[in-house]
Amino acid sequence: MKIRAVEFIKSAVKPAQYPEYDFPEIAFAGRSNVGKSSLINTLINRKDMVKTSSRPGCTQLINFFLINDGLSLVDLPGYGYAKVSKKIRAQWQPMVETYMGTRKNLLGLILLIDIRRDPGKEELEMVRWLETKQIPCLLVLTKADKLSKTKQLKQFDAACTAFNRDRNGIVLFSAKTRQGRQIIWDEIHNLIDWYQEEE
Structure with missing residues (x-):
């Protein structure tokens, strides 16, 4: 996708604060610092x-961005370890579940997992929860440049087994080398095409 315009719209914690537009929306979730x-x-x-931020727990709100005046990207608060109070952490799960369970124009979620660690209970439970809600989920293994090609493939295969997915359901990504960027955009475009056909 050619990026012509990017705008931060707002942060929110509850449905009354979400943007009122109905553009197709893609959300991003994962552990703190993933x-x-x-x-x-x-x-x-x-x-x-x-x-x-190098400090886990930096994102504590649901942040909405508008791309090319037609696609909404949503940065969800990280879960797992974060140097914030237990009270704040306890608020995150219901905040995120409410968003994913009520947002009508949410097309799918991109779940990020650090390639250097095995998928945990949180990731497995989230994927199962998304399946019950029939929300498409793309799994992305981040920080791929931190491992050798051999170790990348080992972790990739382990993730495929853990989530019972074939190789097309998981993407290797690196912000440093931009590996996987086009594949992620291709998957987003597939969801947008499906959304427009359904309308």
Whole structure:
């Protein structure tokens, strides 16, 4: 996709605060510090449109971005370990589940997993939950440049087994080398085409 315009719309914690537009929407989820902001910045060809941090738990709100006045990308709060209070962490899960369960124009979710660690309970449960809601989910193994090609493939195959997916259901990604960027855009376009056919 040729990126002509990118606009941060707003942050939200509850449905009354979501943007009222009905553009097709893609959400991004993953553990704290998995690289969500870096992935979104790579997709939209911007260095710092989405704020990145080496400190886990930086994203604590649902952040909405509008691409080319026609596609909404949503950065969801990271889950798992984060140097924030237990009270704040406890608010994240219902906030994210409410968004994913009620947002009518949500086409799918891109779930990020650090390639250096095995999928955990949270990722497996989220994929199962998405399946019950019939929300398409693309799995992306981030920070692929941190491993050798051999180790990349080993972790890739392990993820395929853990999630019971074939190789087309998981993408290797690196913000540093931009590996996987076009594949992710291709999958987003497939969802948009399906959405437009359904309308």
